[in-house]
Amino acid sequence: MRLPPTPLTTSLRNTPEIELWPAGLLRARGNAHARLLARAHRVLRRKRDGAYLAAELPDGLRALVPNLHREPGMAAARRALADSPAHRRNGLEHVGALPLHRLHERLDALGLDADAYAARTGLILTPEPEWLAFAGFDRWRRPLWLRIDAARAWLRLRDAALADGLVLEAISGYRSHDYQLGIFERKLARGLQVEDILAVNAAPGFSEHHSGLALDIGAPDEAPAEASFERTPAFAWLGERAGDHGFAMSYPRDNPHGIVYEPWHWRFSPT
Template identity: 80%
Template sequence: MHTPATPLHTTLRNTADIELWPAGLLRARGNAHARLLARAQTVLRRKRDGRYLAAVCAGELHALVPALARAPGLADAMRAVRQPLAHRRNGLEHVGTLPLHRLHDRLGALGLDADAYAARTGLGLVPEPDWLAFAGTDCWQRPLWLHIDAARAWLHLRAAALADDIVLEAISGYRSHDYQLGIFERKQARGLDVDAILAVNAAPGFSEHHAGLALDIGTPGEPPAEDTFEHTPAFAWLRDHAGGYGFTMSYPRDNPHGIVYEPWHWRFSAA
């Protein structure tokens, strides 16, 4: 892995099927990948399974998989490689959104109807942003990607907590629609039915994590994403101070969405 990039000065370009990762934030998978990633500026990473498809070195594309030309979404990803990220307008950060790409197919694979699910839960469809900001790493030392506004707020929130001797750590930030579908598929493979999974995870396309505005927060020594987090000094600090940084807890007890109590899940809103 290369030297870590500076938070907020590094971005993830997002397309419907493929993410454009800064090569320095990826771990090599084998010696051949290591040599190529050491020279690369960008790596095309398939969202569905995280597979590295190609590396961009000095403007040249180097395939990391057979039949790269047939990879779904390659043309869109290459357009993103060639076009500079126009993420500032009138001096302000601008984040666009992607189309709700093949979402009905994803939900259909789970036997869900988008309109019926939305009506039952009160949750709305959440498009993915076209780029995200690097906000440091999570508790597993993985790159943490967030909407630029949420990234800034998270770094300020974490620093303020630390000044009060409270250590906050990120558990999870941005998740793509494909990643959310993978959560369901893995849990189904373990024998859980869709209704049981929906009590804990929003359906693909409906998670606040898709927008890069939601953050699961924990603290060292505490199991991640467990309701026991409620009894920690870190949660008490968040309850008292997070609102001042734009974060609110999305799923309190008896929330109207049918999702279990999640004291670790906080959403940023600039309003």
């Protein structure tokens, strides 16, 4: 029987096009997938749309899509499979960064110029980490991925709040550049304009969520990612105690980046 995943000891390996997920944290998509996932160690998952590409089994890699060898990013994913865990160097944990892969292609699709956007907002290009740590589950029981130092800090923050009688819920953590682009595409399909979306969501490549250091925090029975969060005891506690654990609110009212007030968005700053 497979043991349940353990926070901080379970990781997601990241490559520009493909993520290497622990099989035990993925939901089966049909009976065939369920049988494979039960035997698999890791699953190669396409970042663009979440499709399962291949399962790493004891006897080798099993393709889950036709023409797996033609899948963009497979060479990097195979290297990651071969040299994992790459985060252990000289006995110490190390988190490298991926190249800013296809960033201009994503921004061109939105009609945005990276340099002009950076100058206008003061936001900086944010690469994705090479690997992320499992930090438990979010409100919807989805795996929460954060950089290892942020994951440790989040768990300490959550436990400190609980000791004071307050429940903090993670709403979301790490997001890839492709995921951020998907947010824009879905909102554009609903008829919103790019400028309207930029008031709420940073452009792909510029979100703090890409770093694995930021997460959105909520409270039970409170709507996620709403300004009303500021009226909760959880928010008041964060205002007093989050700094003790290295977290700060990124987008207060009238922030210089042009992002709407986000009392739910907090970023860990490594010392």
